[in-house]
Amino acid sequence: MKHIGMFYGSDGGYTENVCQRLIAHFGEDKVDLIDIFGSNVKEISAYDYLIFASSTWHDRHLQDDWNNFVDNLDEIDFSNKTIALLGLGDQEGYGSTFCDSIGLFYEKVKEGKVIGETSTEGYDFDESIAVIDEKFMGLCIDEDSQNELTDQRLKNWYEDIKRDF
Ligand SMILES: Cc1cc2nc3c(=O)[nH]c(=O)nc-3n(C[C@H](O)[C@H](O)[C@H](O)COP(=O)(O)O)c2cc1C
Numbered sequence: 001m002k003h004i005g006m007f008y009g010s011d012g013g014y015t016e017n018v019c020q021r022l023i024a025h026f027g028e029d030k031v032d033l034i035d036i037f038g039s040n041v042k043e044i045s046a047y048d049y050l051i052f053a054s055s056t057w058h059d060r061h062l063q064d065d066w067n068n069f070v071d072n073l074d075e076i077d078f079s080n081k082t083i084a085l086l087g088l089g090d091q092e093g094y095g096s097t098f099c100d101s102i103g104l105f106y107e108k109v110k111e112g113k114v115i116g117e118t119s120t121e122g123y124d125f126d127e128s129i130a131v132i133d134e135k136f137m138g139l140c141i142d143e144d145s146q147n148e149l150t151d152q153r154l155k156n157w158y159e160d161i162k163r164d165f
Contacts, residue, residue, distance in 0.1 A: 001032065001046060001047075002029065002030055002031055002032045003030050003031070003049055003165070004026065004030055004031045004032070004047065004049040004050070004051060004165055005031075005032050005034060005043070005044065005046070005047035005049070005050050005051070006019055006022075006023065006031050006032065006033050006034065006050075006051040006053065007034050007035075007036050007039060007044060007050065007051070007052055007053070008033065008034070008035060008036065008052075008053040008054065008086075009035070009036045009037065009053075009054045009055070009062065009063035009064070009065040009066035009067075009069075010035075010053075010054075010055065010063060011055065011057070011063055011064065012055075014055065014088055014143045015053050015054060015055050015063065015086075015088045016033075016035075017143075018053070018086070018088060018141050018143070018150065018154070019033055019051075019053050019086070020033065021150070021151070021154055022051075022086070022154050022157075022158060025154065025155065025158035025162075026158065026162070026165075030165075031051075032047075035065070036054075036065050036066050036069050037065040039069070040072075041072050041073075041075050041076060044073075044076060045076050045077075047081070048080065048081055048082065049081070049082050049165050050081055050082070050083045050084070050109075051083070051084045051085075051086060052066075052083065052084075052085055052086070052105045052109070053085075053086035053087070053088075054066040054086075054087060054088070054101040054104075054105070055087070055088040055089065055101060056087060056088070056089045056094065056097060056098070056099055056100045056101040058097070059097050059100075060097065060100050060104065060129065061100075062101050062104055062105075063101070066101070070104065070105075070108065073108040073109065074108065077111075078108075078109045078110075078111050078112030079111050079112060080112070081109075081112045081113070082112065082113045082115060082164050082165065083109045083112050083113065083114050083115070084114070084115050084116040084138060084139075084157075084161045084165075085101075085102045085105045085106060085109075085114065085116065085137055085138030085139070086102075086138055086139050086141065087099035087100075087101040087102040087105075087130060087136075087138055087139070087140050087141070088101070088140075088141050088142070088143060089101070089128075089140060089141075089142060089144075090142060090144035090145060091123055091124055091125040091142050091145055091146070092124075092144065092145040093144060093145075095124070095125040095126045095127070096125075096126045096127045097127065097128065097129075098123070098125035098126075098127070098128040098130070098140065099128055099130045099136070099140040099142075100128060100129045100130060101130070102128075102129075102130035102136060102137050102138040102139075102140065103128065103129030103130040103131075103132075103137065104129070105137075105138070106130070106132070106137040106138070113164070114137060114138075115160075115161050115164045115165075116138055116139060116157055116160055116161045117135045117136060117137055117138070118135065118136045118138065118139050118140070118153075118157065118160075119135060119136075120134060120135065120136060122146075122149070123140065123142070123146075128140075139153060139154075139157045141153060141154070
């Protein structure tokens with residue numbers, strides 16, 4: 001088992017691809033990349049350092065596999081865990097529910113040490129439950145309308161979260 005467990009759900013492969021690009025910063029020897037489809041509470045609980053990654057689908061919906069699993073997170077004690085949240089969304093197409101996945105995750109893990117909050121500057125959207133006190137509770141990546149910014153956003157985020165990981 002590696003140091004960090006990165007659990008993802010991805011319908012069209014975008015989230016998986018972004019996870020792999022983030023792992024390139026950490027180095028493959030540090031991160032286990034695990035599809036939430038087929039995973040379980042025991043597997044997640046084994047890690048002290050976690051990254052949860054999901055796209056948003058429709059109003060307040062995680063990617064389907066994460067959506068089916070998410071209530072199982074209530075069985076996990078996050079109080080001694082460090083967690084970073086990664087969301088994929090589309091601010092042009094879905095500007096009133098942009099990257100809601102981060103907000104949905106946050107509600108489940110907030111008793112833990114949640115790291116990697118980011119500024120909303122540079123995004124153009126109406127509403128998102130990922131935002132608390134004017135910050136995203138994780139990193140929002142928009143491969144649909146701002147893919148040219150993804151590499152830099154991942155690099156900046158890695159530089160931030162690596163201090164706690
Ligand atoms: C039918 C549909 C609904 C979507 N709903 C949302 C949404 O509510 N909020 C959002 O930010 N993005 C939304 N998206 C955009 C996806 O989250 C985005 O394309 C993401 O990159 C898909 O990642 P995946 O291939 O890993 O699942 C939606 C896309 C589609 C096709």
